[in-house]
Amino acid sequence: MDPTHPDAVVWRNRAFLVFDRVSVPVAVCDVYGAVQLANPAMAAECGTTPGRLRGRDVLELFRPQEATQVDRIAEALRLRHRSRYQVSVRWRAPDGAERYGELTADPVSDTVEETPALLVMLRVLGEREPSTGTPPTRVTAMEARVLALLASGATTAQAARETDLTVDGVNYHLRRLSARWAASNRTELVARAYALGVLAPGVWPPRPAAASVATDDPDGPE
Known part of the structure; x- marks a missing residue:
């Protein structure tokens, strides 16, 4: 027809x-x-x-x-x-x-x-059921910077240039954060960063909340 x-x-x-x-x-x-x-x-x-x-x-x-x-x-x-x-x-x-x-x-x-x-x-x-445990909310200075760049809309390549990391280095930090917070994609990762107080609310460009940046690696030694 x-x-x-x-x-x-x-x-x-x-x-x-x-x-x-x-x-x-x-x-x-x-x-x-x-x-x-x-x-x-x-x-x-x-x-x-x-x-x-x-x-x-x-x-x-x-x-x-x-x-x-x-x-x-x-x-x-x-x-x-x-x-x-x-x-x-x-x-x-x-x-x-x-x-x-x-x-x-x-x-x-x-x-x-x-x-x-x-x-x-x-x-x-x-x-x-959702886990009742609270995910770790402190991140390294580099993780915080990568998250802020991601929240501003930066691509992986742009984040790599801004942080002097390789693309693989940026992806390494994103994978660790995603595993730590059980985030299934980058949008969820940024949302969790704001929800957990890792990124400061109500400011542009995005920046880390000072209290969220740890002096050591939150995941501990590899």
Whole structure:
């Protein structure tokens, strides 16, 4: 049917209505995993709105528990296999709980020759409650400087130039901070730095709070 035909438009609008109202978290992704369309239930699992998920990598939002699963799926898609694929994942819910579940991806397209999109559904299996322990809030002077640069919008390369570190050196500090505070991405890392009082609130450009900078390494000797 011609997609511009009135009947086609009606059915497309009805399909979008059902998509938005279904309670199961669902998204449509391209073959590389970038979200093209998400329903409100999927967005709620990420603490955002459907529009803000567009273009995000679904495997960054929901972290695979086994990298080999993803590798097998990528190879199968490259060979144009049309099976249903499942990936065990975990993610941090908006309330801070660590959830785990399963992503199911079905390749869909109008013809066999077309590169498929992926219809992705999320099944929530359970969660672990947020930790009641308080994360360490003191950082080294270099960590504080890297965090402030990150909060100002600097890229890794720009932060490296400003701190006289290599790009690998900046990434090393970011990985340690992310592990220490259980942050899944850089946006969350900056948010936690403000929430924990590591970065001074209400000032621009961002700068560390003086009381948060330790004289020694908070992680201790390697």
